[in-house]
Amino acid sequence: MTHSANRIKDVFFLPGAKLNKTFSREEEFMAWFESRRRANYFSVEQIPLDSFENWYFEKKTQNLVHTSGKFFKISGIRVKTNFGPVKKWDQPIIIQPEIGILGVITKKVAGVRYFLMQVKMEPGNVNIVQLSPTVQATKSNYTQVHKGKLPAYLAYFLDRRNSRFLVDLLQTEQGGRFLKKRNRNMIVEIDQDIDLLDDFCWLSSWQIRKLLTLNNFVNMDARSVLSCAPFADGNPRQHYEFLRHPEREKIFPYRLDDDFLNDLLVSMTEETRAHNSMDRIISWFTELKTKYELQVKEIPLKNVSQWMRTETEIRHVSKDFFSVIAVLVNAGSREVTRWTQPLLKSSSYGLIGFVTKPIKGVLHFLIQAKVEPGNFDVVEMAPTVSCSNVERRFKEPDAPPFLNIFENAAPEQIKYSVIQSEEGGRFFHFQNKCMVVKIDESTDLEIPQNYIWMTLGQMMELVKRSYFNIEARSLLTCIGLF
Amino acid sequence: MTHSANRIKDVFFLPGAKLNKTFSREEEFMAWFESRRRANYFSVEQIPLDSFENWYFEKKTQNLVHTSGKFFKISGIRVKTNFGPVKKWDQPIIIQPEIGILGVITKKVAGVRYFLMQVKMEPGNVNIVQLSPTVQATKSNYTQVHKGKLPAYLAYFLDRRNSRFLVDLLQTEQGGRFLKKRNRNMIVEIDQDIDLLDDFCWLSSWQIRKLLTLNNFVNMDARSVLSCAPFADGNPRQHYEFLRHPEREKIFPYRLDDDFLNDLLVSMTEETRAHNSMDRIISWFTELKTKYELQVKEIPLKNVSQWMRTETEIRHVSKDFFSVIAVLVNAGSREVTRWTQPLLKSSSYGLIGFVTKPIKGVLHFLIQAKVEPGNFDVVEMAPTVSCSNVERRFKEPDAPPFLNIFENAAPEQIKYSVIQSEEGGRFFHFQNKCMVVKIDESTDLEIPQNYIWMTLGQMMELVKRSYFNIEARSLLTCIGLF
Numbered sequence: 029m030t031h032s033a034n035r036i037k038d039v040f041f042l043p044g045a046k047l048n049k050t051f052s053r054e055e056e057f058m059a060w061f062e063s064r065r066r067a068n069y070f071s072v073e074q075i076p077l078d079s080f081e082n083w084y085f086e087k088k089t090q091n092l093v094h095t096s097g098k099f100f101k102i103s104g105i106r107v108k109t110n111f112g113p114v115k116k117w118d119q120p121i122i123i124q125p126e127i128g129i130l131g132v133i134t135k136k137v138a139g140v141r142y143f144l145m146q147v148k149m150e151p152g153n154v155n156i157v158q159l160s161p162t163v164q165a166t167k168s169n170y171t172q173v174h175k176g177k178l179p180a181y182l183a184y185f186l187d188r189r190n191s192r193f194l195v196d197l198l199q200t201e202q203g204g205r206f207l208k209k210r211n212r213n214m215i216v217e218i219d220q221d222i223d224l225l226d227d228f229c230w231l232s233s234w235q236i237r238k239l240l241t242l243n244n245f246v247n248m249d250a251r252s253v254l255s256c257a258p259f260a261d262g263n264p265r266q267h268y269e270f271l272r273h274p275e276r277e278k279i280f281p282y283r284l285d286d287d288f289l290n291d292l293l294v295s296m297t298e299e300t301r302a303h304n305s306m307d308r309i310i311s312w313f314t315e316l317k318t319k320y321e322l323q324v325k326e327i328p329l330k331n332v333s334q335w336m337r338t339e340t341e342i343r344h345v346s347k348d349f350f351s352v353i354a355v356l357v358n359a360g361s362r363e364v365t366r367w368t369q370p371l372l373k374s375s376s377y378g379l380i381g382f383v384t385k386p387i388k389g390v391l392h393f394l395i396q397a398k399v400e401p402g403n404f405d406v407v408e409m410a411p412t413v414s415c416s417n418v419e420r421r422f423k424e425p426d427a428p429p430f431l432n433i434f435e436n437a438a439p440e441q442i443k444y445s446v447i448q449s450e451e452g453g454r455f456f457h458f459q460n461k462c463m464v465v466k467i468d469e470s471t472d473l474e475i476p477q478n479y480i481w482m483t484l485g486q487m488m489e490l491v492k493r494s495y496f497n498i499e500a501r502s503l504l505t506c507i508g509l510f
Numbered sequence: 511m512t513h514s515a516n517r518i519k520d521v522f523f524l525p526g527a528k529l530n531k532t533f534s535r536e537e538e539f540m541a542w543f544e545s546r547r548r549a550n551y552f553s554v555e556q557i558p559l560d561s562f563e564n565w566y567f568e569k570k571t572q573n574l575v576h577t578s579g580k581f582f583k584i585s586g587i588r589v590k591t592n593f594g595p596v597k598k599w600d601q602p603i604i605i606q607p608e609i610g611i612l613g614v615i616t617k618k619v620a621g622v623r624y625f626l627m628q629v630k631m632e633p634g635n636v637n638i639v640q641l642s643p644t645v646q647a648t649k650s651n652y653t654q655v656h657k658g659k660l661p662a663y664l665a666y667f668l669d670r671r672n673s674r675f676l677v678d679l680l681q682t683e684q685g686g687r688f689l690k691k692r693n694r695n696m697i698v699e700i701d702q703d704i705d706l707l708d709d710f711c712w713l714s715s716w717q718i719r720k721l722l723t724l725n726n727f728v729n730m731d732a733r734s735v736l737s738c739a740p741f742a743d744g745n746p747r748q749h750y751e752f753l754r755h756p757e758r759e760k761i762f763p764y765r766l767d768d769d770f771l772n773d774l775l776v777s778m779t780e781e782t783r784a785h786n787s788m789d790r791i792i793s794w795f796t797e798l799k800t801k802y803e804l805q806v807k808e809i810p811l812k813n814v815s816q817w818m819r820t821e822t823e824i825r826h827v828s829k830d831f832f833s834v835i836a837v838l839v840n841a842g843s844r845e846v847t848r849w850t851q852p853l854l855k856s857s858s859y860g861l862i863g864f865v866t867k868p869i870k871g872v873l874h875f876l877i878q879a880k881v882e883p884g885n886f887d888v889v890e891m892a893p894t895v896s897c898s899n900v901e902r903r904f905k906e907p908d909a910p911p912f913l914n915i916f917e918n919a920a921p922e923q924i925k926y927s928v929i930q931s932e933e934g935g936r937f938f939h940f941q942n943k944c945m946v947v948k949i950d951e952s953t954d955l956e957i958p959q960n961y962i963w964m965t966l967g968q969m970m971e972l973v974k975r976s977y978f979n980i981e982a983r984s985l986l987t988c989i990g991l992f
Contacts (some may be wrong), residue, residue: 196797307676315678318680404887
C-alpha cells in the first residue's frame with residue numbers, strides 16, 4: 029500500500045475533530061443512535077378514521093383538514109394530461125401551500141466538513157427514528173400555529189448574522205402526492221461552537237455516505253438537502269483523491285467499485301466530453317414544457333371518482349396506489365406529546381433508478397422529463413424510472429420504459445441498491461428500492477423523446493437550478509454526490 | 511485617429527455581407543421600411559363593445575371570449591398579497607394558458623451576425639408597424655385553430671434538422687396583465703441561404719442597436735427574444751472592441767457615452783468584483799419567494815369589483831389603470847384580412863428604469879424582486895422601477911421607491927431614455943419611457959429588503975435562467991446587451 033501515510037482505518041475515524049458529539053468509530057455512533065431511539069420512546073397505532081382528534085372531514089367537501097385550518101389538508105384533484113398512457117384521472121392529494129425550511133448547519137474543523145444531524149422520530153418511519161436534517165420546519169412550525177416550541181437551531185436559518193449561507197434553494201416535493209409543494213433547502217456554515225441538544229450530533233460527509241448504504245437510515249429530507257450541498261467544497265480534485273483511497277471500499281461497501289467510482293469522477297469533471305451540451309438539454313426541456321399539457325383542478329375529496337372511504341382508510345377501488353390512514357401517536361420528543369394525524373400509506377415497494385452508460389468513455393445518466401400532477405411547473409427532471417408498486421408493474425405490458433433493465437440487471441451491473449423511505453411525517457412505511465445500474469456502451473437503447481443522456485457534472489449544475497425532482501435528488505445523494 | 515484602418519463610416523455599412531435583403535445605409539433601410547408600412551395598409555378603429563365579431567361576453571360570467579374557445583380570453587382575478595401597499599384588489603386579466611413561440615433566425619456572414627427581422631403590423635401599435643421577430647406564433651397559430659396560413663419560417667423552429675438552436679428558453683410575459691403567461695423565446699442559426707418574403711430583412715446586431723434608440727420602433731417581442739441572445743457570441747472582448755470604436759457614438763447616439771460604455775463592459779466581465787455573489791443573490795431571491803404570499807383566484811369578469819363596463823370600454827371606476835376596448839381591423843398582410851378583437855388600452859405613459867451606480871468602481875444595477883398578480887412564480891426580478899401612469903405617480907406620497915431618482919435625474923445622469931411600447935397584438939398604445947440612470951458612487955440609498963445590486967454579467971446569467979421579467983429583459987436589450 030503506497031497510501032499508508034494517510035490510510036483511513038475506518039471512515040468514522042476523523043483526526044483533528046474538535047467538536048462536541050462526534051464519533052470516531054461506527055460502533056460508537058450506532059450505540060449512541062440506539063440510545064436516542066430508546067430515549068425517543070413513542071408508539072404509533074393505526075386508528076379508525078372517525079377517531080381523529082383535531083382533524084375532521086369537512087362537511088361540504090369531505091376534505092380532511094386540521095381544526096386550526098393550518099398544517100396540510102387532504103383534498104382531491106381531477107387531472108387531464110397528454111403525457112403517459114393514462115390521460116385522465118382523479119386522486120387524493122396533500123395540499124400545503126406554504127414553503128417550509130429543510131436546513132442543515134455545517135462546520136469545517138481541521139479541513140473536514142461536518143453536518144449537524146438530528147435523530148428524529150416521525151410516525152410514518154419504518155424504524156421509528158431516522159437521521160434527519162438539523163431543521164425540518166413547516167411555516168406553521170416557525171409561525172407557531174401549534175403553540176409548541178420553536179424548532180431548535182432555526183434561528184441560524186432565519187437570521188444571517190451568525191451564519192454564512194452555502195445553499196438556499198427552493199426545491200420541489202413529490203409531484204404525485206403533494207400539490208405544487210416546495211421547500212426551502214438550506215445549508216448554513218458556522219465558525220463558532222454551539223451547544224448540542226440531546227438528539228443532535230456532528231457527522232462528516234463520509235460518515236453520512238456510509239450511512240446511506242443502510243436501508244431506511246437517512247431520511248428523505250436529509251437526502252434532499254444534501255443533494256444541493258456544494259460538491260466537495262467546489263474542489264472535484266479533493267473528491268477524486270478520496271475516491272481513490274485504497275480503503276474507500278469501507279466507505280462504499282455496496283458495489284461502488286473502483287471502476288464505477290472512476291466513472292463517476294470522469295462524468296463529474298469532463299464537461300467538454302458531454303454527449304449533449306447544456307444548451308441542448310435546456311432546449312429539450314423547454315420543448316417538452318411546451319408540448320405537455322397538464323390541467324389540474326382541485327375538487328372536493330368526496331367527488332374523487334374511483335376512490336372510496338372505508339372505516340380505516342381512503343383508497344382506490346382497485347386497492348392499487350396509496351391509501352390515506354389515521355394514526356395515533358404517543359411520543360416524548362415532539363413539541364406536543366400526543367396527537368393523531370393522517371398519513372399516506374403504501375404496502376408495496378416502489379423503484380427509483382438511474383440507468384447509466386458510458387458514451388465515448390464518459391458515464392452518462394438517462395434522465396426522464398416527467399409530468400406528475402402536483403408538479404410545480406408541469407415537467408421535472410426525474411430518474412430513468414420512478415414507479416410505485418414495482419412488483420406488479422414488472423409484469424404489466426405497459427410497464428414504464430427501461431423498467432426491465434432493473435429487473436434483468438446482472439449483479440455486476442448493479443452499482444447501488446438500497447431501500448430508502450419517504451418522509452415519515454406524511455408517509456407511512458413508504459419505501460422505494462433505490463438503484464443505479466450501469467449498462468455497456470454497446471447496448472443500444474431506443475430513447476423516447478422525453479429522455480436524455482446527461483453527465484453527472486451537468487446534473488450537479490441542474491440541481492443547483494432546481495430542475496430535478498426529489499426522487500432524482502435523493503438518488504444523487506445516495507451515490508455520494510455531496 | 512489611430513483606428514482608421516477599420517473605421518466604420520456608418521454602422522449600416524457592413525463589408526462582406528452576402529445575404530438577400532441587407533442594407534448598407536440607414537436611409538436605404540428606412541426607405542424600405544416605409545415602403546413595407548405602405549404595403550401593409552390597414553386601418554384600426556375603436557368600436558363599441560357590442561360590435562364584436564367572433565368575440566362575445568359569455569352569459570354566465572361576462573368573460574370576453576372568442577367563439578372558437580381558443581386564442582385568449584379576458585376574465586377577472588381576485589388578488590390577495592402581503593407585498594406592497596395594496597393588499598387586496600380585483601382586476602381584469604388576459605388568460606391564454608399556452609406557450610407561444612417568439613423566434614428569430616440568425617446567420618453569420620463574414621464574421622457578422624445577422625438577425626432575420628419582420629416588419630409586422632399589429633392593431634395596437636402606435637405607429638402601425640414595428641420591427642418584429644422572425645416568428646410570433648401562438649399555439650393557436652401553429653395548430654391552425656383559425657384556419658389561416660402557417661406563419662412563415664416557423665418550420666425552422668419546430669424542426670431541428672435545418673437549424674441549430676442557440677437559445678430556447680421559456681420566458682414570462684407581463685405579470686400585471688397576463689395570468690401566468692410564458693412564451694418560448696428561440697434563436698436558431700442557419701448556414702444555408704433562404705428566400706425572403708416581402709416583409710422580412712436581415713439586420714446586424716449593431717443595426718438593431720441603433721434602431722433601439724428610436725421611439726416605438728423595435729417591438730416588445732423582439733426585445734424579449736434578443737435579451738436572451740448569446741452575448742457577442744460568447745466573446746465579451748469582441749463586444750468591448752466594438753464599444754471602443756472611435757465612431758461608436760453613431761451607434762449609440764443617445765448619451766451612451768464613453769465612460770458609460772466602459773462602465774457596462776467592466777460590469778459585464780469583472781465577475782469577481784461583484785458586490786454580491788451569485789449564491790447570495792439566489793439566497794436573497796429564495797427568501798423573498800418564501801416571504802411573499804400571493805393568492806390569485808380567477809373570478810368571472812362580472813364579479814370584478816370597482817370595474818365597470820360602459821358602451822365602449824371596461825374600466826376602473828377611478829379611470830385609472832388600463833381599460834379593455836374593442837377594435838375593428840382591416841388589413842392586407844394578415845392571415846385573415848378583417849377582424850375585431852379586444853385590446854388593453856392605456857392613455858398615459860409608464861416608466862421602466864434601472865438605477866445604476868458604481869460600487870468600488872464596478873457599475874451595479876439595482877434590481878427589484880417584484881410580485882405581480884399574474885406572475886408564474888410569485889416573485890420575478892424586475893427593473894428598479896416599473897409603474898404605469900407615471901405622471902400621476904410622481905406626485906403621490908406613496909410613489910414607488912426610487913421613482914424620484916428618475917424624476918430628478920440631471921441630463922448627464924440619464925444614459926438611456928427612449929419610449930418603447932408593449933406588444934400591439936394585445937395592447938393599444940401602451941407606452942413606457944425606458945430609462946437608465948447612473949448615480950454617483952457616493953450617493954447613499956436606503957435599500958429595502960426586496961432590492962439588490964447586481965452586475966451586468968450576473969444579470970446576463972440570470973436572464974438565461976429565466977429569472978427576469980419582460981420589462982427588465984426589454985431594458986437590457988435597449989442598452990445593447992445582445
